[in-house]
Amino acid sequence: MLKFDNNYYKLNFLTVFTLILLAAGCASIQQPTGGPKDKEPPKVLKETPANFTLNFKAKEINITFNEYFKISNESKEFSMSPAQDRSPYYKVKGKTLNIKFQDTLAANTTYTINFGRGLVDYNEGNVLKNYMYVFSTGNKIDSLSISGTVTNTLTKKPVLDATVFIIPVNQDTIFGKRRANLFTTTDSSGNFSLKYLRPDTYRVYALKEESGDRIYNSSNEEIAFLVDSVVLRNNIAGVKLALFKEEPKIFRITDRKIEKDSRVTYIFSKKLEQPSISILHPNELDKDKIVEFSRTKDTVALWTKSMDFDSIKVAVIDKGTPLDTTIIRRNSRDKYDREIKIADNNPSNKIKPGGELILTFSAPVGSIDPRKISLLQDSIPVSGLRIIKDSLSTRKYLFRYPWRTERQYILKIDTNAIGGKFGGFNKTYTKQFILDEVLNYGNLSLSVTVPDTSKSYIVQLLDDKDNIIKETPLNKNQTINYTTYSLGKYHFRVVYDDNKNRKWDTGDVRARRQPELTWNSNTEITLRANWDLEEKLTIPPPVP
Template structure:
């Protein structure tokens, strides 16, 4: 009997354990996934009066949506054409947009309310793009249209979300000052369409902007335009607008500062041709100053003998022409640490075959103490390291040595091996690296045929990131050989250098001058290891 009771107790015990296990599993709390993110913009359920109404007589419009919504940047995004002296009042009432007119409407006129990107759902901000409410106070609605594409002038790629602006030619002076009443945005293929237009003469622009105000007001924005106005008498398609960043007409220094090491740095708003800088005050600093311009001549560094001035007055010239002057004031309590910082050309710890180890110091180098350089090859000291100055830069030093495959190198440069022209020395510097092997590189041979030897062409080889790695101006059939190129995909671009100045000239919107033409070779130059890629390329005549 006791054994039977013990058996019953065990059965109950395990049954309870099983029940608790099930309860524990059931009680496991899972966080809700929430489902996929809502990406659908608001939908219109009802418009009162109906969209595209004629003989319009109402003083208000009500538009009902399927969800709660909000107006985003309504003063920048929403436009009414023709423009009104008093803008309509837009009110959100739950799921209804109420629009109230503040002045009488013109007779026999087609009105367009373009919402641009100004309507979004309340929670996720999904945009109802380019929604338009159209009506006429007459018996018919203007029905003409203009459509086309917007591409980048250099890459020829379609531009998404560029704003296409349309002005009546008689009001073109408003461009750059006031937002156009007629505008639309491009889709992912760069396509645009402007609808419900009346017969008129129009000027058209494409703008890729930063501020969102739909006004071209900074040189950082991309702009495109047609040479001549459009006389619209029928639907017009195939308009091609190419946008680019226009080079500013007037020179301006956009940044200036005295850095912690005493270097005076300048940044310009445009590239210069033959730049120069003069120190007007203190004038005694001008004769000994050292100036270095950036690779694109849109920036400069200046080093001076002394930094004990209260202010320094600097003049800028280009090709002998005076551009601007400015004054930099400094705090008397400012101190400067003239340490010569060192950077090099081997960030991956592999030096490219056939190249030197190049050091760039943060200030011009005066004296070099060759005894403070030590080179190790596989941990053993080796002789034969040559130290030489760069012929074009006072800050670059080349370390030459017959680097060997499968060897490990350590370069040690002791403190004060370099002394700056105007004082300061380097801290101790150590770098470990090896020589890369040629098998890790490829070569490109481009056989270029030009269409007209009386004209100039600029041939550029670019990376996938659109960085120019080689550029050459030619006016005859030429073979470009590029050995030891890093593996990857390259592209070839040709600029039709009409004025033969060796650079791509942008357009000028104020004079309707278009940028110099560009042609992109359609094939990719895919470079493989230890491989020479040869391409025959015939440049077509300028489009």
């Protein structure tokens, strides 16, 4: 009778089971976990044929990297110059990029393949920026270059990742229509360098965009250009390009809607000069309508006496000329709330010395019942509160009183105190506030010297976030007083107002017109509590 050794079989079973698990584990490639995050882009290990090959005759190119990678936006990022009728075929094979030509290469020609930002590592998406493969079908490689910097025209700060491109003048009609083949991007210092160029006459541009298509096709994008073309016979360095946004040329209504509070809003693609709105349908609403344009005149709010319409058609007019008509259709089940909501200009609950308490209502005001409005000073009702309508708005009112420091104020507006022009009332509103002390503000006296009294200038006071706090046009030496300003850091920008229209004018790339020149002072002003500063600002002559 046969005898079985159970321990023997148990041991062999465990051994086989363990080997199966190990094999299964080896068959699955796992992404490493833990450790520092990879921040390095792919690195080129080998190029076949070698980069900068002369007398190039290969039908394909293989570029091997140190890690797995992928192609991102090939059609936007990859570019071959001179361009071919049929673009090369790009394919990823493991860690190698294979490039096959579909057209015959021209003789005695330098070719550049620019990969832009189109090569990224597989896991983290780190970009290999501005990598180029260069070769020549002749016995020399074109070696000319154009280099320089790109800055913002107003801030003068360098711009990272702006696209700088050049177009031969005999092909400049492609600007704004097709991508240029000769391009590069700027580094964190705004520097760029276009290399391996052949002698020619070029137009030079820079573009900062979000879409990444390298085509200037929106006034929301920033553009820079050299007015004159460059004749490239030797290397050109020190090119300065300043980015700006153009004013939109074509008027469009970019947004339109009926808000839940019954306000009809329209947003335009450009600022208007003398805008107006006319209701074409229902025409009977046109007579009593109330219209309010934004300060920049590129947005309008419209209120109507009745909301009992299926659709509303309006015409937008500027300086008496109709620009566009538009229709908004509404659902008969839509409900609108005409309740009057209240907002104020003092989120910190402190009125600036010499300032006003201003209330803004959500719709035009038709009536105010002063019996339902009260002001308390240190919890005691006081009289003498004046309510003054803003001359430019049917929704803004000044609440004026001889405010005193070291007093607590409470403004109470009871329910139904404010009636809307077309219906609706407010709910109870309470505002607690104080008059801030002068000690918490600073004053500045700025003595300005101009270089030429026949010219016009605009002195801009900016805060530490480059927001314009105040603009002062001038054409002679004078002192500007900044009284009771919030504490903090400020600096100055000067606009050389060539056309004397008292505003900064941007450029026009197609008209080859640059923006008006500006100068940023290096002087930084720090306003401290209860300080009176005196500073001098000497405006230098403009430098193109």
